[in-house]
Amino acid sequence: MKNVSISGKTVPFAPEPRQDGSAHSTEAELMKFLTNTALVLALALPMSIASTVPADAGSTIERACMKSNRRAASKPLCGCIQRVADQMLTRSEQRMAAKLFKDPHRAQEMRQSDRESHEVFWKKYKAFGKSAGNICQ
Incomplete structure (x- = not known):
């Protein structure tokens, strides 16, 4: 497992084992991971706006x-x-x-x-x- 930096934060990255049994990541695997992470964050942003409003917020x-x-x-x-x-x-x-x-x-x-x-x-x-x-x- 190795760490990668995303927006200044270091997160663990564990590549899936390759067919030859090695666990070394390729740039393609890393890009896939980063793209998927960015997509999840982009989809989660509207949900966080919708769910982080205090109960006593004005109307x-x-x-x-x-x-x-x-x-x-x-x-x-x-x-x-x-x-x-x-x-x-x-x-x-x-x-x-x-x-x-x-x-x-x-x-x-x-x-x-x-x-x-x-x-x-x-x-x-x-x-x-x-x-x-x-x-x-």
Whole structure:
């Protein structure tokens, strides 16, 4: 068994025995291991976001989502969006984002605003929207 470094962490790597009975790893085996590890981590990330939210997390976004007149709004979808918001936005930013659910015109005004705080929020809000769109399909 030998150790390999993945993202700065050393993990054990035990290659499967080859047909000739030796246990020496080849570069192909190592690449296969690293690729599989990366795939597992990539698939686990959305699950970790969904499962690491504290029980007392706010539901500001979830409530605004459910109250919106969007056909796709559902408890599971809005709950997922809330979990992403809990990971990416502060409580204050969540309250501001909830207002945008209620009044889409306000979003347009904020996006075009010259205020630096609106610009900072808008960038975070866009990143949140992209993440929620990818995770909460």
